[in-house]
Amino acid sequence: MGRTPDDTPCEERARLSRRGFITTVGTGAVAAAAVATAAQAGTRQSADIPEGADTVRVTLDINGRTHRLLVEPRWSLLYVLRERLGLTGSKQGCERGECGVCTVLIDDTPRYACMTLALQAEGHRVVTVEGLMKGEELGTTQQAFVEQDAYQCGYCTPGQVMAVEGLVRANPNPTTTEIRHAVSGNLCRCGAYAHIFKAAARAAELKRGEGGRS
Numbered sequence: 237m238g239r240t241p242d243d244t245p246c247e248e249r250a251r252l253s254r255r256g257f258i259t260t261v262g263t264g265a266v267a268a269a270a271v272a273t274a275a276q277a278g279t280r281q282s283a284d285i286p287e288g289a290d291t292v293r294v295t296l297d298i299n300g301r302t303h304r305l306l307v308e309p310r311w312s313l314l315y316v317l318r319e320r321l322g323l324t325g326s327k328q329g330c331e332r333g334e335c336g337v338c339t340v341l342i343d344d345t346p347r348y349a350c351m352t353l354a355l356q357a358e359g360h361r362v363v364t365v366e367g368l369m370k371g372e373e374l375g376t377t378q379q380a381f382v383e384q385d386a387y388q389c390g391y392c393t394p395g396q397v398m399a400v401e402g403l404v405r406a407n408p409n410p411t412t413t414e415i416r417h418a419v420s421g422n423l424c425r426c427g428a429y430a431h432i433f434k435a436a437a438r439a440a441e442l443k444r445g446e447g448g449r450s
Contacts, residue, residue: 294358298323299367307354314338314349317364325365325394336422339395339402340364346402346421365394368401376442377401377435386435388426396422400436404443410436 291306298321307316314331317323317340329337331350338349341363368375374382377400387393396419403410403418410418415436424432 292355294355296354296357296362297360298362299364309353309355311354312350313340313352313354313357313362316354317349323364323366327391327394329391329395334423335392335395336399337392337395339398339422341398341402341405344402344405346399346418348421363398363401365397368397375401376446377404377439380439380442381432381435384431384435384438386428386431388424388428392422392424392426396424396432400432400439403436404440408440408443410440412437 291308294305294307296303296305296316298317303321305316305320307320312331314326314328317326318328326340326349327337328350329335331338333348333351336348339346340349341347342352342357342360344361344363365378368378377397380400381387381393381397386396399419399422400415403415407414412433415433419429419432419436
């Protein structure tokens with residue numbers, strides 16, 4: 237006579253229960269991952285493929301190169317840099333103008349890319365951290381950060397570099413107070429400020445050695 241569920245030995249019931257549990261969880265995880273992937277793909281598709289009626293043409297000067305593209309009026313400069321132009325050196329952080337990781341230069345002045353509309357950048361010169369490179373060589377401010385070990389996790393570093401670059405372009409001989417003020421809008425959660433201040437002073441020194449060239 238066949239066993240009823242109650243006749244199944246405890247060990248076997250436990251084993252079957254564990255197997256069933258693992259199978260159920262595994263199947264659920266795969267399904268959840270598939271749904272999430274599909275949702276992300278849908279979001280990317282809707283965000284990356286502009287609708288003609290909702291977009292406008294814009295010409296942007298980024299790192300000395302001219303880019304002509306369609307953008308939605310609501311798109312931030314940060315979004316366009318990262319998602320449309322592939323310039324991911326400008327990081328995405330708070331997206332409300334508090335952390336500074338998205339800092340770029342607009343006409344040599346540090347600005348939060350997350351708080352700047354792409355349309356507002358038209359007619360201005362935008363420089364990202366990638367634009368400081370000299371071919372395969374680091375720019376002077378980038379080199380100063382390396383020399384002074386001015387980073388830990390590194391996430392805030394591109395924004396810190398751009399804030400310092402803006403300072404030394406305007407003032408190649410800043411005081412400690414001016415350096416502190418220049419980077420006050422950039423947060424370093426690792427607390428590497430002492431090294432960042434030293435890097436800023438070193439960047440100014442290197443900039444003076446170059447004759448103040450940007």
